[in-house]
Amino acid sequence: xAAVSSSYKDPNKTFVWWIEGDRxxxxxxxxxxGTTATDNGRLKPVQLGAGNTITDGIVISYYAEPDKYTAxxxxxxxxxxxxxxxxxxxxxxxxxxxxxxxxxxxxAQIRMASAQQCMANYKEAVRRYGMKxxxxxxxxxxxxxxxxx
Amino acid sequence: xxxxxxxxxxxxxxxxxxxPNVSETYVxxxxxxxxxxxxxxxNQIENAxxxxxxxxxxxxxxxxxxITVNKVFRCAILNSDSEYIEIPRLTPGRIKQFYNESDxxxxxxxxxx
Numbered sequence: 001x002a003a004v005s006s007s008y009k010d011p012n013k014t015f016v017w018w019i020e021g022d023r024x025x026x027x028x029x030x031x032x033x034g035t036t037a038t039d040n041g042r043l044k045p046v047q048l049g050a051g052n053t054i055t056d057g058i059v060i061s062y063y064a065e066p067d068k069y070t071a072x073x074x075x076x077x078x079x080x081x082x083x084x085x086x087x088x089x090x091x092x093x094x095x096x097x098x099x100x101x102x103x104x105x106x107x108a109q110i111r112m113a114s115a116q117q118c119m120a121n122y123k124e125a126v127r128r129y130g131m132k133x134x135x136x137x138x139x140x141x142x143x144x145x146x147x148x149x
Numbered sequence: 150x151x152x153x154x155x156x157x158x159x160x161x162x163x164x165x166x167x168x169p170n171v172s173e174t175y176v177x178x179x180x181x182x183x184x185x186x187x188x189x190x191x192n193q194i195e196n197a198x199x200x201x202x203x204x205x206x207x208x209x210x211x212x213x214x215x216i217t218v219n220k221v222f223r224c225a226i227l228n229s230d231s232e233y234i235e236i237p238r239l240t241p242g243r244i245k246q247f248y249n250e251s252d253x254x255x256x257x258x259x260x261x262x
Contacts, residue, residue, distance in 0.1 A: 057201025
């Protein structure tokens with residue numbers, strides 16, 4: 001593949017993106033695809049000339065999943081304010097499994113109660129306050145009233 | 150460097166207090182289960198780039214790629230001044246001509262930025 005420079009002056013006017021399943025589509029009205037449905041002005045894939053490519057031509061921003069954790073000595077790929085929630089989750093699941101294995105009903109009940117408390121802590125930390133906990137916006141806000149003149 | 154940065158060892162020791170005799174592998178698997186569950190929420194924002202290829206409409210985002218995408222919320226294209234310009238999202242999510250590119254995954258290679 002041959003690398004070419006971008007000749008697009010303002011891609012905001014001629015490019016679009018959308019998602020379908022596990023794929024992102026990049027379409028443009030620039031260039032001529034050589035058919036009635038893909039001529040200049042109609043949406044189609046980018047036309048750069050056969051075998052040509054614009055190196056690092058696309059940048060996407062996305063909500064990501066944390067990386068897989070492979071060794072206990074590593075740090076977790078998640079904001080540190082959310083890391084205590086991991087302890088709650090792991091304890092909850094471990095206590096549930098331990099409760100299922102025990103033959104003493106009283107012990108099982110205590111473990112289940114502890115597990116439910118840990119899971120409740122986890123849910124509150126992540127599902128209710130996850131985004132608020134690690135968002136970096138702070139301070140007081142000022143509201144600029146609209147000029148109605 | 151954050152003041153508090155947990156490693157698996159610390160999580161393991163905390164779990165041992167509640168449930169003695171659990172193995173490290175078991176805790177490691179549970180940590181990954183927690184991370185998968187956390188990944189469903191909008192906690193982590195990342196950016197990635199890839200090449201823009203001639204006549205390629207689709208770019209793969211599946212789990213086999215080097216990035217793990219939950220939801221894309223912004224896309225930008227390199228312009229002639231070497232700037233990345235945000236482009237709009239097409240609401241109907243389809244165009245007139247049908248494009249089926251079966252080798253999308255092999256033609257896409259993302260790099261986290």
